[in-house]
Amino acid sequence: MTSLTSVVLPLLRHQLSRPLPASTRRFSSAMALNGKIKPAARVAGRRQDVWSIINEAAAASPVQPIVNMGQGFFGYNPPDFILNAAKDALNRVECNQYSPTRGRPRLLKAIADAYSPFWGRKIDPNTEVTITTGANEGMLSAFMAFIEPGDEVIVFEPFFDQYISNIEMPGGKIVYVPMHPPASGATETSSAGEWTVNFEELEKAITPKTKMIVINTPHNPIGKVFRKDELEKIADLCVKNQIIILSDEVYDRLYYVPFTRIATLSPEVAKLTITVGSAGKNFYATGWRVGWLLGPAELIQYVSAAHTRICYSSVSPLQEACAVGFEQAEKEGFWDASIADMKAKMNRFNQIWKELDLPYSEPEGGYFVMVNLNKVQLPEDYPFPPHVADRPRDFKLAWFLIQEVGVAAIPPTEFYTDDNAKIVEDYLRFAVCKPDEVLETAKERLRGLKKYIKH
Numbered sequence: 001m002t003s004l005t006s007v008v009l010p011l012l013r014h015q016l017s018r019p020l021p022a023s024t025r026r027f028s029s030a031m032a033l034n035g036k037i038k039p040a041a042r043v044a045g046r047r048q049d050v051w052s053i054i055n056e057a058a059a060a061s062p063v064q065p066i067v068n069m070g071q072g073f074f075g076y077n078p079p080d081f082i083l084n085a086a087k088d089a090l091n092r093v094e095c096n097q098y099s100p101t102r103g104r105p106r107l108l109k110a111i112a113d114a115y116s117p118f119w120g121r122k123i124d125p126n127t128e129v130t131i132t133t134g135a136n137e138g139m140l141s142a143f144m145a146f147i148e149p150g151d152e153v154i155v156f157e158p159f160f161d162q163y164i165s166n167i168e169m170p171g172g173k174i175v176y177v178p179m180h181p182p183a184s185g186a187t188e189t190s191s192a193g194e195w196t197v198n199f200e201e202l203e204k205a206i207t208p209k210t211k212m213i214v215i216n217t218p219h220n221p222i223g224k225v226f227r228k229d230e231l232e233k234i235a236d237l238c239v240k241n242q243i244i245i246l247s248d249e250v251y252d253r254l255y256y257v258p259f260t261r262i263a264t265l266s267p268e269v270a271k272l273t274i275t276v277g278s279a280g281k282n283f284y285a286t287g288w289r290v291g292w293l294l295g296p297a298e299l300i301q302y303v304s305a306a307h308t309r310i311c312y313s314s315v316s317p318l319q320e321a322c323a324v325g326f327e328q329a330e331k332e333g334f335w336d337a338s339i340a341d342m343k344a345k346m347n348r349f350n351q352i353w354k355e356l357d358l359p360y361s362e363p364e365g366g367y368f369v370m371v372n373l374n375k376v377q378l379p380e381d382y383p384f385p386p387h388v389a390d391r392p393r394d395f396k397l398a399w400f401l402i403q404e405v406g407v408a409a410i411p412p413t414e415f416y417t418d419d420n421a422k423i424v425e426d427y428l429r430f431a432v433c434k435p436d437e438v439l440e441t442a443k444e445r446l447r448g449l450k451k452y453i454k455h
């Protein structure tokens with residue numbers, strides 16, 4: 001019998017393999033509306049995002065199945081002690097009902113207990129922590145809580161793309177400050193720590209309207225862990241100008257060099273800092289959508305209020321499972337294993353760049369690696385579809401890799417403004433949070449790039 005997928009998939013692939021007309025690169029349902037029924041400007045007319053371009057390219061590739069090292073989701077399950085906790089929670093009546101809007105008391109306590117040692121004092125689970133639907137909704141809640149139309153928020157480039165629409169929703173204006181790759185990035189492998197912030201540029205970006213700054217450490221996509229002295233410089237500026245620091249630390253359990261949390265620098269800095277966490281990232285369960293924010297009660301109360309308006313409360317049984325995760329991780333040796341496993345994956349995968357003599361930024365944390373493909377020569381007459389031909393070189397590199405070798409990676413110019421996109425147009429970002437066999441298949445396929453590399 002012919003299966004549905006064997007019929008539908010080739011059709012879908014055929015559809016996707018045709019170049020998209022420019023008009024379909026915007027939301028088609030929005031285009032169909034007219035007159036009084038129009039989408040709000042905040043959701044209409046956005047450029048096709050990188051995820052859909054890459055997923056489309058992957059579906060259209062002649063090499064199937066694609067090795068997807070694009071999006072940062074894990075290719076394996078959380079450990080059993082956490083999975084079993086989720087299954088147990090589903091059998092409990094109270095775990096299948098609404099949680100308190102600020103989060104389940106057991107998870108609030110587990111996070112407060114897990115983070116108190118880093119803060120060097122007892123964190124109050126009732127006032128200083130709030131649970132959100134993933135870190136992403138947590139950050140949206142933080143912006144909704146403090147940003148009025150016209151307020152400015154400083155964001156470093158490259159940025160996690162969701163920050164942008166989250167800041168724009170309440171009417172915030174984003175002020176970008178680029179991070180700079182090492183000067184020898186096209187020829188030599190060096191530490192991700194060598195991507196730098198120009199502190200004069202940062203200081204110049206601050207105005208009386210600057211309300212918040214977003215930092216991300218360990219950093220996606222660079223893999224940089226901000227050094228203590230760098231965080232001190234940022235913190236000093238924030239204290240001097242009374243700017244709220246939103247410190248996105250979703251990769252806080254994956255660091256390969258010493259890791260400093262900005263909130264722990266001094267009581268003055270702590271007063272201004274909201275730290276963002278993601279149980280999804282911590283426990284290899286990005287689809288569970290459990291995140292959390294930690295900060296002074298005076299700030300957290302307003303973030304909780306915004307979160308209540310956005311989604312009321314977050315998924316109950318999975319909060320319970322994450323509570324067990326935080327309670328037991330230390331004694332299960334999970335945090336140490338998590339670092340050792342991810343570092344081993346990094347080393348395993350990055351071997352291929354040594355073999356191909358392509359330079360990369362050796363990550364100090366997280367699970368992304370930025371590789372410089374300046375030496376890869378794209379054939380001049382290569383048939384890129386118009387929506388890729390329009391974009392910077394990294395989109396062409398990503399398309400080419402998908403079509404020719406069957407490996408998907410993310411073009412990082414998507415995480416820069418158009419003005420600064422040039423800085424990373426030779427780079428691609430690969431996510432290594434995949435099973436070892438997948439990493440080995442990716443390496444085998446990437447050997448197919450050899451013939452395009454000029455030395």
Ligand SMILES: Cc1ncc(COP(=O)(O)O)c(C=O)c1O
Pocket residue numbers: 072133134135136137160216219220248250277278279280281286289290291
């Ligand atoms: C830097 C950064 N912040 C936040 C998030 C979102 O985390 P969550 O899945 O918990 O919403 C991600 C996910 O990729 C990320 O890379």
